[in-house]
Amino acid sequence: MHEWTRVASVSEIPANQLTFWQTEVGEILIYYSGDRYFVYPSRCTHQDVPLSDGYLVGDALICRRHGAKFDLKTGTCLRAPARSNLCAYLSAVWDGSLFIHPTQTNENAACPEPMTIHSYRNAQVSVDGS
Numbered sequence: 485m486h487e488w489t490r491v492a493s494v495s496e497i498p499a500n501q502l503t504f505w506q507t508e509v510g511e512i513l514i515y516y517s518g519d520r521y522f523v524y525p526s527r528c529t530h531q532d533v534p535l536s537d538g539y540l541v542g543d544a545l546i547c548r549r550h551g552a553k554f555d556l557k558t559g560t561c562l563r564a565p566a567r568s569n570l571c572a573y574l575s576a577v578w579d580g581s582l583f584i585h586p587t588q589t590n591e592n593a594a595c596p597e598p599m600t601i602h603s604y605r606n607a608q609v610s611v612d613g614s
């Protein structure tokens with residue numbers, strides 16, 4: 485059973501930059517902007533390659549392999565050849581650290597499939613630092 489996993493101290497996560505972190509669920513990317521944390525698996529939905537060599541244009545990530553574009557504030561795929569959105573992990577800030585729940589998705593994310601697991605929605609946590 486997956487539990488909340490600490491990723492990093494929030495002081496280690498710069499604003500308005502892409503950062504990549506190794507976790508027990510694999511590499512993830514974090515985009516911290518507007519006082520919110522957007523956390524995704526670091527895998528392109530086109531050919532499942534790492535997104536760690538991607539780059540930012542505004543709030544969008546461009547996959548360097550074939551140029552797919554993803555809105556990092558929603559996960560929405562904005563440009564082919566990818567067709568599926570990125571699906572954000574549920575995240576929360578506790579005691580100065582960012583945690584993710586690897587089996588939970590952010591309710592504001594544009595996931596490729598309907599989100600089915602939301603048992604933590606009523607938990608006493610501060611989701612996405614809000």
Ligand code: FES
Pocket residue numbers: 528529530531532533547548549550551552564565566
């Ligand atoms: S692998 Fe990312 S656009 Fe093709």
